[in-house]
Amino acid sequence: MPQSATKPFIDVLSGQRQAIPPMWMMRQAGRYLPEYREVRAKAGGFLDLCFTPELAAEVTLQPIRRFGFNAAIIFSDILVIPYALGRSVRFEVGEGPRLEPLDDPAKVATLAARADFSKLAPVFEALRIVRGALAPEVALIGFCGAPWTVATYMVAGQGTPDQAPARMMAYRHPEAFAQIIDVLVDNSVEYLLAQLAAGADALQIFDTWAGVLPPTEFARWSIEPTRRIVEGVRAKAPDAKIIGFPRGAGAQLPAYVETTSVNAVSIDWTAEPAFIRERVQSKVAVQGNLDPLVLITGGTALDRAVDDVLANFAQGRLIFNLGHGIQPETPIAHVEQMLRRVRG
Numbered sequence: 001m002p003q004s005a006t007k008p009f010i011d012v013l014s015g016q017r018q019a020i021p022p023m024w025m026m027r028q029a030g031r032y033l034p035e036y037r038e039v040r041a042k043a044g045g046f047l048d049l050c051f052t053p054e055l056a057a058e059v060t061l062q063p064i065r066r067f068g069f070n071a072a073i074i075f076s077d078i079l080v081i082p083y084a085l086g087r088s089v090r091f092e093v094g095e096g097p098r099l100e101p102l103d104d105p106a107k108v109a110t111l112a113a114r115a116d117f118s119k120l121a122p123v124f125e126a127l128r129i130v131r132g133a134l135a136p137e138v139a140l141i142g143f144c145g146a147p148w149t150v151a152t153y154m155v156a157g158q159g160t161p162d163q164a165p166a167r168m169m170a171y172r173h174p175e176a177f178a179q180i181i182d183v184l185v186d187n188s189v190e191y192l193l194a195q196l197a198a199g200a201d202a203l204q205i206f207d208t209w210a211g212v213l214p215p216t217e218f219a220r221w222s223i224e225p226t227r228r229i230v231e232g233v234r235a236k237a238p239d240a241k242i243i244g245f246p247r248g249a250g251a252q253l254p255a256y257v258e259t260t261s262v263n264a265v266s267i268d269w270t271a272e273p274a275f276i277r278e279r280v281q282s283k284v285a286v287q288g289n290l291d292p293l294v295l296i297t298g299g300t301a302l303d304r305a306v307d308d309v310l311a312n313f314a315q316g317r318l319i320f321n322l323g324h325g326i327q328p329e330t331p332i333a334h335v336e337q338m339l340r341r342v343r344g
Contacts, residue, residue, distance in 0.1 A: 006137060007070070007071075007136075007137055007138065007139045007201060008020075008022040008070050008137070009022040009024070009070045009071040009138075009139040009201075009202070009319060010139050010201055010202060010241060012264070012285050012317050012318070012319055013202060013241040013243070013263045013264055013285055013319075014241070014263075015285075015317070016317070017315075017316060017317045017318075018318075020342070020343055020344065021310075021313075021314055021318040021319060021320040021342065022070035022071065022139075022319050022320070023069055023070055023319070023320040023321065023339065023342055023343075024069040024070060024071040024072070024073065024141075024319070024321060025063070025069070025321060025322050025325075025326050025335070026073075026266075026321060026322055026324060026325040026326065027325030027326045028063040028067075028069060028073065028326060029059040029060055029062055029063055029073070029075045030325070030326060030328065031328035032326055032327070032328050032329070032330045032331075032332065032335075033062055033063065033066070033332070035059075035062050035066075036059050036062055039055055039058055039059050039062075040059075042055070043055050045090075045091065046077070046091040047077075047083070047089070047090070047091060049075070050075065050076050050077055050080065050122070050123070051122040051123070052122065053122045053123075053125035053126040053129055054126075054129065056074070056075045056076065056122070056123070056126035057075075057126045057129035057130045057133070059075045060072050060073070060074055060075045060126065060130045061130060061133055061134075064134065064138060066332075067335060067336070067339055068339075069138070070137075070138060070139065071138065071139040071140070071141050071201075071202075071319075072130060072134060072138060072139070072140050072141065073140075073141040073142075073143060073204070074123065074126060074127050074130060074140065074141065074142055074143070074195070074200070075126070076123050076126075076143070077097075078143075078144065078145025078149065078150055078206055078208075079097055079099070079145070079150065079153060080119075080120055080123065081115060081144065081145070081150060081184060081187055081188060081191060082099060082150065082153070082154055083119065084115035084116050084117060084119045084120050084187070084191075085111065085112045085114075085115045085116075085183065085187065086112050086116065087099055087100055087102075087111075087154065088100045095158075096158060096159050097153055097158060097159065098157060098158055099153055099154055099157045099158070100157060101154075101155060101156060101157030101165075102154050102155050102180060103155055103156070103157070103165060103169065104169075104173070104176075105173050105175075105176035108173075108176040108177075108179050108180055109176075111179065111180065111183055112183075113183060113186075114186070114187065115187045115190070115191070117190065117191070117194065120191065120194070123195070123198075124194055124195065124197075124198040125198075127140065127142065127195060127198035127199045127200055128198050128199055130199070131198070131199030131200075132199075139201040139202055140199055140200050140201050140202075141200060141201070141202050141203065141204055141243075142192060142195030142196065142198075142200030142202075142203050142204075143195075143203060143204040143205070143206060144188045144191055144192055144203075144205060144206070144229075145188075145205075145206050145207075145208075146205050146206060146207035146208075146210070146222065146225065146226055146229075146244075146246070147180075147181045147184035147185050147188065147221075147225040147226075147229075148166075148181070148207055148209065148210060148213070148221045148222045148225060149206060149207050149208045149209045149210070150184050151166055151177070151180045151181060151184060151221075152165075152166040152209050154180060155169050155177075155180070162212055163209050163212050166209075167212065167213070167217070170217065170221060177221075181221065181225050184225070185225050185228045185229055185232070186232075188205075188229050189228075189229055189232035189233055192229070192233050192240075193233055193236055193237060196233075196237050196240060201241065202240075202241040202242070202243065202263075203233070203240060203241070203242045203243070204242070204243040204244075204245060204266070205226055205229060205230075205242065205243070205244050205245065205262075206245050206247075207222055207226065207244065207245060207246040207247065207249075208245075208247050208324075209247070210222040210246035210247055210248060210249050211246070211247055211248015211249060211250070211268075212248070215252060218246075218249070218252050219252075219255070219259075222246055222249070222256070223246075223252075223255060223256050223259050223260060224259075226244055226246075226256070226260045226262075227259050227260045227261070230242050230244075230260050230261055230262060231261075234261075241263045241264075242262050242263055242264075243262060243263065243264040243265065243266055243287060244256060244257075244260055244262040244264075244265050244266070245265070245266035245287075246265070247266075247268050247324065248268060248270070250270070250271070250272075251275070253265060253267070253271075253276070253279070253280050254279045254280060254283075257280055257283055257284050258283070262284060263284060263285065264284050264285035264286065264287050264317075264319065265280060265284055265285075265286060265287070266286075266287040266288055266289075266321065267280070267286055267287070267288040267289040267323065268288065268289060268323035268324060269288070269289050269290065269291035269292075269322075269323030269324075270323070271288070271289055271323075273308075273312035273313070276312075276313070277312065277313065277316065281313060281316040281317065281318075282316075284317075285316075285317035285318065285319060286313055286316070286317070286318055286319070287318075287319040287320075287321045288309070288313075288319075288320075288321050288322070288323050289309060289313075289321070289322070289323040290305055290306065290309055290320075290321070290322045290323060290338070291305060291322075291323055292322050292323065292324055292325065292326055292327050292330070293327070295322065295326065295327075295330050295334050295335065295338060296327055296329060296330050296331070296334065297334075298331060298333070298334040298337060302334060302337055302338060302341075303337070303341055306338055306341040306342060307341070310342065320342050
């Protein structure tokens, strides 16, 4: 039988509820899979894996082969934009990313205005390989980090528990901080458009650290830069399907959705269901929001949690996902249990 060319994941983003919600998982290509660990060992460093198209494509496809998810997300990292801007970016084992800090206005003045996109050619090649290998009904997601979240790493030179260095800089030197944001907005637009051209069906903007900002700063540094990215992408790709993920946004989600014009919003596991249904899902599709820790737990706790997500959101437009990335210690059997429960 010929396979259907419709993509349930894209159908939800286009406004059509699906009886069985389409599924994928954030960080679905990752350390919980033995086949990923094998390729990662072969690749050497983390950026070597991101920038070797055949290997990046292979790990992107692994969870699709194993679980039959409705969407693949290209294997890359949110910090490839600073790398393409000529900043030093390296990943220390067990330590996370390390960058040269942009922690004062004099250093910000050294930031290039435009990325060298030839450095990101391997990402686009990986997208083309994956697109060619995916069944027609499986969607391919490209992504970038939101300017606020990427800036938090650029300012501090690493991840920090509450992103205090970036928050302090935004208060102390708002003009210099705005310069970082502006550079990230412009280059993220170009990067996302190039991912669409290479075969991505949809895009996600990860604002992992949005939730640390108070409301006024959230509007300025999370909502507004994301709005500009969505507007910039749609100026050249009017039908672009875009998901926003301002993790921890809580009560500020309705304003985020309304101002940015995203097609869907990803919600974390702390989101209050009635609020989301009434104020968010009534406007756009929602994606989420299983707690990654209950996926590690498994058993009846996992069944109950899956049922809760479905009871709360499956009457509207839902893409079933986690509330953040899958953890490395997650048993594969629990992912299979979740899939069976969602798909009935």
